[in-house]
Amino acid sequence: MNLASRLLVITGLGVAAAGAGVWATGATWEDISHLGQPRNVLEIEGQEIRVPQAQSSGARLAPAVAASTSGDHAFLFEEDGEPTRYDPCVALAWVHNPEGMPAGAQGLVERAVADIEVYTGLVFDFEGETSELASFDRPLIQDRYGERFAPIVIGWSDEQETADLAGSTAGLGGSSSVTGAYGDQRFLAAGVVILDREDLADLLEEPGGLERAESIIRHELAHVVGLGHVDDPTELMHTENMAAASWGPGDRYALAVAGAGPCQ
Ligand SMILES: [Zn+2]
Numbered sequence: 001m002n003l004a005s006r007l008l009v010i011t012g013l014g015v016a017a018a019g020a021g022v023w024a025t026g027a028t029w030e031d032i033s034h035l036g037q038p039r040n041v042l043e044i045e046g047q048e049i050r051v052p053q054a055q056s057s058g059a060r061l062a063p064a065v066a067a068s069t070s071g072d073h074a075f076l077f078e079e080d081g082e083p084t085r086y087d088p089c090v091a092l093a094w095v096h097n098p099e100g101m102p103a104g105a106q107g108l109v110e111r112a113v114a115d116i117e118v119y120t121g122l123v124f125d126f127e128g129e130t131s132e133l134a135s136f137d138r139p140l141i142q143d144r145y146g147e148r149f150a151p152i153v154i155g156w157s158d159e160q161e162t163a164d165l166a167g168s169t170a171g172l173g174g175s176s177s178v179t180g181a182y183g184d185q186r187f188l189a190a191g192v193v194i195l196d197r198e199d200l201a202d203l204l205e206e207p208g209g210l211e212r213a214e215s216i217i218r219h220e221l222a223h224v225v226g227l228g229h230v231d232d233p234t235e236l237m238h239t240e241n242m243a244a245a246s247w248g249p250g251d252r253y254a255l256a257v258a259g260a261g262p263c264q
Contacts, residue, residue, distance in 0.1 A: 052141070054089070056087060060088045062088075062123050064259060065118075071232065072235055073235070084226060086225060092123065097131065098156070102156075110126075134157065153193070170196045170199040170216050171217065171219070174191065176191075222236070232250060234248050237254070
């Protein structure tokens with residue numbers, strides 16, 4: 001099949017929002033500044049786990065990007081009219097599982113992450129390779145990553161392993177919406193990007209395929225930072241995007257807003 005004429009669908013998944021509860025006992029000294037303010041808990045695999053505290057200096061790591069454009073845009077999670085976002089005062093840890101990565105794709109993921117940093121003002125921190133299979137069923141907190149939300153994981157799969165990649169779907173991306181450690185602020189955490197190794201391998205053999213493959217990864221990373229799909233085909237966040245190779249004005253606005261969330 002000629003991929004140049006084939007529709008590649010890139011899909012965003014909003015991951016189930018984790019609920020807040022109250023942890024009654026077991027305050028540690030880090031909690032003293034929040035005395036009288038119960039720490040939220042998450043239920044993960046049937047166990048109540050205290051929401052990790054942000055290791056934040058209270059200041060942004062990089063300047064916010066001016067939201068100076070306008071156009072069609074959407075956010076995956078909104079609460080009281082505000083999008084749910086990553087905390088811009090901590091680095092967004094990410095890991096890569098290169099298992100199954102197509103030949104010629106080396107560098108694509110790093111370039112796409114660097115691009116998202118530029119347009120959001122968020123800082124990503126590459127922690128290395130992982131053997132974790134990228135999946136939306138991943139636990140939000142895992143022993144392998146310690147007592148914190150799991151880093152963003154980017155991995156390669158196929159439609160046998162990941163049913164949502166069936167047909168022309170070339171990638172999936174999203175994050176979980178979780179409560180902060182205290183109060184009722186919500187943040188994104190534990191993002192996932194799953195790339196279809198077969199679709200992208202085919203695409204990389206096409207003229208211009210490298211650029212289009214990078215656009216797919218950028219689209220999925222935009223879902224990770226909270227962007228949803230739009231109807232305007234000139235935006236990279238169009239549902240069945242293959243027309244746009246670069247961010248449209250609505251994309252750029254939404255990426256700037258996605259990076260301008262509150263510190264925890
Ligand atoms: Zn999508």
